[in-house]
Amino acid sequence: MQRSKMEIVLLTPANTTDALFRQIVAIEENCGLFTYPPEVLWECIAVGDTYALMDGGTVAGFITLDKDATDYFGLSLHIVNINVTAAYRRQGLASRMLRVCCGYYTESHAGLMVTLDVEKTNTPARRLYEKLGFTVSDLPSENGENDLVMTVPLEQLIL
Template identity: 30%
Template structure:
């Protein structure tokens, strides 16, 4: 498990944290997840973690396990706290859980083609592009953007 600088802590996402999470989500994205999306993920038992500094939500992720695969659905760091390695911390926690608790063989994700910062993070972590989904993400005024499909083997 990645080391966190005190007083940072990683804990399970709960409905009580959704107001703070939605504040971040709405600032970070032009097409954010809704409260219903997060609530559905929690009810479905998806693996969802929040990185906290005291009572302040710094970031979070939501992932879904399907057999021997884990699919990262959302990984977000508050724009106020980006550039501090928190996305790497969250991704490291997800990889550890996927390997050692979920016993998954593969980790999958989709990322906007234009999100070069996230793509570099994922590539640095060992993800490789395995495909693209044309016109997957909404952009604006009915336009859509390609999603880059990436995967990483969790076992050498």
């Protein structure tokens, strides 16, 4: 597999075909965690906050950001969802999506934090975020006591 040939695409209602959306839904349903229902996944696409990493016609992974998040720190760039298809894991793809997609917001969100909620027991995700420089915050998660809030300054993430 040639990772360099994969491209990150902003999903919109216009370019998200039924076949593509079915892949997004299937990845979400197979992630082994709390899953967002298809209508919420579609809403995230409709507001222009979801990017897919495409390997030709195959979705290798996707990420949803909330650029208007105000749950933590007043305003932050919040990672709502990130998923990599099982067959594509451990190839640096989640790291690439996080760095590249957050990088799109360097001007609009200069000086702000990138935030996310992660289940305490989700070791793969916690390791991923730690490797990228996120640290555990003492803020309580809006998702309840099973989750942690992790944060990193935007400028540090996209270095």
